[in-house]
Amino acid sequence: MADVAREAGVSRTTVSFVLNNVADSNIPEATRERILQVARELNYVPNVQALNLVTGQTMMIALIVRQTSEQMSIDTFTGEFIRGVTTVIEAQNYHLLVHAAEPDAPESTYGKLVRTRKVDGLLVTSPLVNDPEVRLLHDEGTPIVLNGSTDADDIPSVDVDNRQGAYTAVRHLINIGHRRIGHISNAPFSYRSSSDRLEGYRQALAEAGILYDLNLVMQGEFTPSSGFRPMLALLDSPEPPTAVFVGSDTVAFGALEAVRHRGYRVPEDVSIIGFDDIVFSQYTLPPLTTIRVPAYRLGYSAGELILKIIQGEKLPDYRVVLPTELVIRRSTVKRP
Amino acid sequence: MADVAREAGVSRTTVSFVLNNVADSNIPEATRERILQVARELNYVPNVQALNLVTGQTMMIALIVRQTSEQMSIDTFTGEFIRGVTTVIEAQNYHLLVHAAEPDAPESTYGKLVRTRKVDGLLVTSPLVNDPEVRLLHDEGTPIVLNGSTDADDIPSVDVDNRQGAYTAVRHLINIGHRRIGHISNAPFSYRSSSDRLEGYRQALAEAGILYDLNLVMQGEFTPSSGFRPMLALLDSPEPPTAVFVGSDTVAFGALEAVRHRGYRVPEDVSIIGFDDIVFSQYTLPPLTTIRVPAYRLGYSAGELILKIIQGEKLPDYRVVLPTELVIRRSTVKRP
DNA sequence: TCGCGTTACTAACCCGTGTCAGTCAAAAAA
DNA sequence: TTTTTTGACTGACACGGGTTAGTAACGCGA
Missing domain, CATH: 1.10.260.40 (lambda repressor-like DNA-binding domains)
Incomplete structure (x- = not known):
C-alpha cells in the first residue's frame, strides 16, 4: 500500500x-x-492479517466436530452441513475453520480458538452440546451456535424437529395398520436427539391408544453394527413387532441385515422406517422408508444465525427448528 | 501484554x-x-492476529473442495480426509480452512486466500487438479498439494495407486475364472483417476491374453444413478459380461440396482467389484467386493506434505502414492 | 580510581492497515 | 481587504505483538 x-x-x-x-x-x-x-x-x-488486527475481526468461524474416525467415515451429514455453512458465510466474506476436537482432550481445545482471537464465532456439533466449556464460552459472550438441541434453552441452536419427525414416522406405521411397533434409537438416550425421538414415538403410540412396551425399545449407537443385535433381540422376543422405527438410517442398515440374518423379509415380515434419509437409503434392499433431515439447510441456517449474532443483531428467538419430511419407499408396507 | x-x-x-x-x-x-x-x-x-502480522505466517491451511451439493451428500471420503489432515496439522498448531469453490466461478476464488495472506498453503481436491489457477499459484511459489493425480508431475500431490488398484480388481476377477469382464468408470475419462483405472483394467486383461472390447467399457459419473444405465446396457448387450469392475462403490450401487431390475442376481449371474470401500459397501445385498482406498491416510499424508513444503524442507520427491487393498466380500464369485 | 565486562533490562522500530484530527492553499463571503 | 469556508490531502496514532541495538548499574581486576 x-x-x-x-x-x-x-x-x-x-x-x-x-x-x-x-x-x-x-x-x-x-x-x-x-x-x-x-x-x-x-x-x-x-493483507488481511493486518486488517484483522486493526478491525478486531477475523472473518473466521470455527466448526467444532467431535467424532471418531469411524463415525466420520459413516457420516454424510457433516459434509452437507459444511457446504450449507460455507455457502452463507463465504457470501459475506467469512471463512470456515474446521476443528476436530479430540474426544480425550476434554476442554479448552476449542475455547482457545476464540480466546486467541483466531475466530469470531463457534459452531458446535451435537456430541459436545452439553460440554461445560460451551456454557462457559457462551456466558463470556462468545458468539456460538449449537447444531443439535440441549436443555440449555438460552444458547442459540439449530436443529431438526426430532419429536415431530419421530411422531410422523410412527404415525405412518400406525396408519398402515401396525400396532406392535418397536424402536431402535440412533444414539444413547443421554443424547437429546435420541430422547426427543423416543418421545415422538411414545406420543404417537399414546394417541393411537397403544400401550408403551419397554421390551420393544432398544438402543443403537450411530453405526450399522449397533443396529444388528437390537434387531435380533426384537425378532427373537416372544411377541415380536410387525414394524420397527429406527432412529437413524445408518443404524437401520444393520437392522435390515439382522432381518435377513434370521431369514425374514422386509417389509413382508417386518416393516422398517429409518431417520435422516441419507443418499444410500435409496439403494438398500428394499429401499428404505425414512424421515428426511435437511442437512444442507441446517448448515445454512446455522451460518445465517451465527453471522447475525456476530453482527450484534438482537433477535427475538435464537433457536431454529427445521421440519422433517416423510419419504415413503419400500421398506414399510400395509399390515394385512 | x-x-x-x-x-x-x-x-x-x-x-x-x-x-x-x-x-x-x-x-x-x-x-x-x-x-x-x-x-x-x-x-x-x-492475540494470534497480531502474531501473524509480525511473523508473516497465518498457521492456516486451506482445503479447496469443488463439489456440487449432490456430490457432497454422497461423499464420505472428504470427511475422512479432513480428519486425517486436521490430525497432522493441528498437532503443529496449524488449522484447516475449508473452502467450497463454486463450480461456476471459475477462478481466483481460492487464489485470493493465499494472496491476501489468509492461509499459508493450499490443499486442492481432485476436480480442480487441472485448473490453470493451480499451475499459476504453484509457479508463484505457493505451497500447494493436490489430492489426486495430474499430468503436471512437478506439483506435489497425494493419491492412491489407481492403476494398481484397478489392476488388482480385474486380476481378482480373472483369477476366479472370468474372461468377459466389463467396466464402468467412476467419473468421465477426462479425470485422471478414471483413465488410470481404465489403464489398470486394460493391463490386467492384456496380461491374461483377453482382448480389450470397447463395447464393455462404460462411463459413470460419481452417483449411483450414473451406474444404473451403463449396467443395463452391459446386461442387454449381445454378449453380456460375467463380471464387471466398477470404478467406484457409489456408482456400483446403481449397478447392483440395475442387475436386480433386469431380474438377474449378483453374484450368480454377474460378479461385481467396486472401488473405494466406503462403509456402506458392507451393507449392500450382497456385500460388495471392492478395493479399499485409505481416505484418512491420504489426508494425513497430504497434511504432512504441505507442512514440510511450508517449512521449506527440500524433499527428493514431492509425490505420495499410497497402495490400495483388495477386500473380498460376496458380490464376486468363481465362474463355474 | 579507572576501565571493562556482565547482568538485567528497555527504547524504539517494524509488520500493514484504518482513521481522526489537522494543514494548507484556493475560493467564497463579508 | 480580511475573514471564512471548502477542497484535497496528510501526519500521526492505534492494533498487539517480535526483535535489535543500546544503556544503566554493578562487580571485579589492575
Whole structure:
C-alpha cells in the first residue's frame, strides 16, 4: 500500500480512502482513478492479517466436530452441513475453520480458538452440546451456535424437529395398520436427539391408544453394527413387532441385515422406517422408508444465525427448528 | 501484554522475552516467575492476529473442495480426509480452512486466500487438479498439494495407486475364472483417476491374453444413478459380461440396482467389484467386493506434505502414492 | 580510581492497515 | 481587504505483538 502511495504521488491515507471508498473524503475523480490504476498495475492485494488486527475481526468461524474416525467415515451429514455453512458465510466474506476436537482432550481445545482471537464465532456439533466449556464460552459472550438441541434453552441452536419427525414416522406405521411397533434409537438416550425421538414415538403410540412396551425399545449407537443385535433381540422376543422405527438410517442398515440374518423379509415380515434419509437409503434392499433431515439447510441456517449474532443483531428467538419430511419407499408396507 | 508488563513492573519487551523463552536474554529466575505469575493472574492470551502480522505466517491451511451439493451428500471420503489432515496439522498448531469453490466461478476464488495472506498453503481436491489457477499459484511459489493425480508431475500431490488398484480388481476377477469382464468408470475419462483405472483394467486383461472390447467399457459419473444405465446396457448387450469392475462403490450401487431390475442376481449371474470401500459397501445385498482406498491416510499424508513444503524442507520427491487393498466380500464369485 | 565486562533490562522500530484530527492553499463571503 | 469556508490531502496514532541495538548499574581486576 505504501508502494501504491509513493507511485501515485499521494499519501498512504489517501490510498486507503480510495480503496475503501470512504465517504466524506472528497477525493477528486482524477486522483481516484490514478490510484486505482497504480494499485492494479502493482497488483496490490491487502493483507488481511493486518486488517484483522486493526478491525478486531477475523472473518473466521470455527466448526467444532467431535467424532471418531469411524463415525466420520459413516457420516454424510457433516459434509452437507459444511457446504450449507460455507455457502452463507463465504457470501459475506467469512471463512470456515474446521476443528476436530479430540474426544480425550476434554476442554479448552476449542475455547482457545476464540480466546486467541483466531475466530469470531463457534459452531458446535451435537456430541459436545452439553460440554461445560460451551456454557462457559457462551456466558463470556462468545458468539456460538449449537447444531443439535440441549436443555440449555438460552444458547442459540439449530436443529431438526426430532419429536415431530419421530411422531410422523410412527404415525405412518400406525396408519398402515401396525400396532406392535418397536424402536431402535440412533444414539444413547443421554443424547437429546435420541430422547426427543423416543418421545415422538411414545406420543404417537399414546394417541393411537397403544400401550408403551419397554421390551420393544432398544438402543443403537450411530453405526450399522449397533443396529444388528437390537434387531435380533426384537425378532427373537416372544411377541415380536410387525414394524420397527429406527432412529437413524445408518443404524437401520444393520437392522435390515439382522432381518435377513434370521431369514425374514422386509417389509413382508417386518416393516422398517429409518431417520435422516441419507443418499444410500435409496439403494438398500428394499429401499428404505425414512424421515428426511435437511442437512444442507441446517448448515445454512446455522451460518445465517451465527453471522447475525456476530453482527450484534438482537433477535427475538435464537433457536431454529427445521421440519422433517416423510419419504415413503419400500421398506414399510400395509399390515394385512 | 502491556498490562502484564505494567503489573509486573517491567517493560513489555521483558514480558515478551519471558513468554517466548527467548534464549540469550538473561532474565533472572525471580523476574521470570513474577511475570509468569502476573500473566496467569491477568489471564493473558496472545492475540494470534497480531502474531501473524509480525511473523508473516497465518498457521492456516486451506482445503479447496469443488463439489456440487449432490456430490457432497454422497461423499464420505472428504470427511475422512479432513480428519486425517486436521490430525497432522493441528498437532503443529496449524488449522484447516475449508473452502467450497463454486463450480461456476471459475477462478481466483481460492487464489485470493493465499494472496491476501489468509492461509499459508493450499490443499486442492481432485476436480480442480487441472485448473490453470493451480499451475499459476504453484509457479508463484505457493505451497500447494493436490489430492489426486495430474499430468503436471512437478506439483506435489497425494493419491492412491489407481492403476494398481484397478489392476488388482480385474486380476481378482480373472483369477476366479472370468474372461468377459466389463467396466464402468467412476467419473468421465477426462479425470485422471478414471483413465488410470481404465489403464489398470486394460493391463490386467492384456496380461491374461483377453482382448480389450470397447463395447464393455462404460462411463459413470460419481452417483449411483450414473451406474444404473451403463449396467443395463452391459446386461442387454449381445454378449453380456460375467463380471464387471466398477470404478467406484457409489456408482456400483446403481449397478447392483440395475442387475436386480433386469431380474438377474449378483453374484450368480454377474460378479461385481467396486472401488473405494466406503462403509456402506458392507451393507449392500450382497456385500460388495471392492478395493479399499485409505481416505484418512491420504489426508494425513497430504497434511504432512504441505507442512514440510511450508517449512521449506527440500524433499527428493514431492509425490505420495499410497497402495490400495483388495477386500473380498460376496458380490464376486468363481465362474463355474 | 579507572576501565571493562556482565547482568538485567528497555527504547524504539517494524509488520500493514484504518482513521481522526489537522494543514494548507484556493475560493467564497463579508 | 480580511475573514471564512471548502477542497484535497496528510501526519500521526492505534492494533498487539517480535526483535535489535543500546544503556544503566554493578562487580571485579589492575
